[in-house]
Amino acid sequence: MFTLVIHLLVPLVSHAAELSKPIVLGPHYDVFRDPSNDIKIDDILSDEYDKSFVASTQNYLFFWHTDDTIWLRLHTDEVIHDKQESYWLEATDKIDSIEIFLVKEDDSYEIQKGGISNIKSKEIQFRSNLFNINDSSIKEIYIKLDGVLPLNLISFLYTTNGFVEKIIEYKFLTGIFYGFLSALSIYNLFLFFSLKEKSYLYYVLYMLSFMLFQATMNSFDIELAGRFLPEWFFTRSVVLSCNMLLLFMILFGREFLELKKYLPRHNQMLKVSLWITILSFVAVFITPDVSIVNNFTTILAIVVLSFLWISGLCLLLKGHNMARFYMVGWTVLLGSMIIQALGFLSIVPFHPRLYEDVPAIGAIFEAIFLSLALGDKISIIKKEHQEMQQKLNETLEHKIKERTQQLEKAKLEFENLANTDRLTQIPNRVRLDHVLEDELKRAQNQEVPLSIILLDIDHFKAVNDEFGHQVGDIVLVDAAKLLKDNIREMDTIGRWGGEEFLVICPQTTLEDALQLSKKLRKKLENHSFPIVERKTSSFGVTCYAQGDSLNTLISRCDKALYHAKDKGRNCVEYLIR
The missing domain is CATH 1.25.40 (Serine Threonine Protein Phosphatase 5, Tetratricopeptide repeat)
Structure with missing residues (x-):
């Protein structure tokens, strides 16, 4: 064993030297099957069972699952030509128990054990069962196979140099094989994380x-x-x-x-x-x-x-x-x-x-x-790309015009998305600010009336607390649709925040705005909402007065809304100054 370790650690001096090739031991064995499982090595050496051994005709012995104990006999003269050389017998299969008896000229013997039952005492951590033969007086080798696993024996005899060469070659090829499959697995794993396709994960x-x-x-x-x-x-x-x-x-x-x-x-x-x-x-x-x-x-x-x-x-x-x-x-x-x-x-x-x-x-x-x-x-995608590029070059002006139209459309859609409340699909506060600013300038410059209505769904928090926010969202969506369907074409309604809505009424007097507010209040009061059924709303109304700014106009309308809430809700209140 010391010799093997030295050869594993010391570099090979010359690759030109001819190393020993392994000997396939299968045809050199004599085979004896012991159905009783009671025969010992001493019984075998007593010559009692000599005639029971049958010469093997297979390179690789295969017994599959058997209850018999398998005995193999190997005459060293058939396979060992240099008695002074150190040899290694390798059995590559998984075996429950494998015992090797090295019988010397004086009929004494040494025992080496391997297999799964002796795995804890294994001196060399290698995948195969290894047995060292370094005694020139050994004349026969007996191998005993036993256990519940399939009794197969793929066995070789190596010189130490030959076995070192075999390990180097096998480790190299094994590294390539598992490295290649590992790289392929990592690549497909990246594809799975990128594409989220289960077939890649299963692969x-x-x-x-x-x-x-x-x-x-x-x-x-x-x-x-x-x-x-x-x-x-x-x-x-x-x-x-x-x-x-x-x-x-x-x-x-x-x-x-x-x-x-x-x-x-x-x-x-x-x-x-x-x-x-x-x-x-x-x-x-x-x-x-x-x-x-x-x-x-x-x-x-x-x-x-x-x-x-x-x-x-x-x-x-x-x-x-x-x-x-x-x-x-x-x-x-x-x-x-x-x-x-x-x-x-x-x-x-x-x-x-x-x-x-x-x-x-x-x-x-x-x-x-x-x-x-x-x-x-x-390659197919590249070819399609080249054909597409050729067509694009042939109709470049048309494509540019088409692309420009698409960009303009996308711009309008983006602007609409930026100015629309995601839940209710009516204008959001950003859009309302722009409209209100434009209408206020018109009222100031052209001396035309302008009124606004600020309304709030009464006790909306109770809806969320009792039925959950999803039901609350349904109420807001329903209310927004009802209000949108019942205002005038010139009016703009949007979500001011939370459960508050703002109606901008250009060229509208305070009296007309009050009438519209009362109409909307009744519509909301009589509307049957999903799950919650009835809900009321409070309204605050005001109109533009000389010297008003955007802040004063909104603030006054907000105060009118609070007056409506103070008076018991579900009503319309207004302020002029």
């Missing part, structure tokens, strides 16, 4: 869950958190992450393809699949036999992935072009994951590439295709 969650699934498949959870999390987590981490991946894949597929809108039956089927996935996720924690959940989740994955692909195909056949990118990008990815699932079920030959290369290639292909699709979309 990000899908990508993150896919990375988590691959990490657990490749045992990175053991490498990163082996000393911190309980053993039961690592026996179930793959199936947990697989269910999580299915969950977000269903959510993304439904949202992206808009199945609720275009294929409601498919949407209902996926909704059922969603709940089944959630139940499967929960079952991982409570089901004693993890093999049942493993098999169920694998079958569920094939069904869900196939159904998502079929849904995309149906939309494409119906002429929905949005499904083009989905179908091309996801066909390879979903196909690769289906192949992976079929490998777990032993329908296709088991191979380590099913764990890493196949889904990784599918994921990268999908990401690259979507990037190309985005580039294609940008």
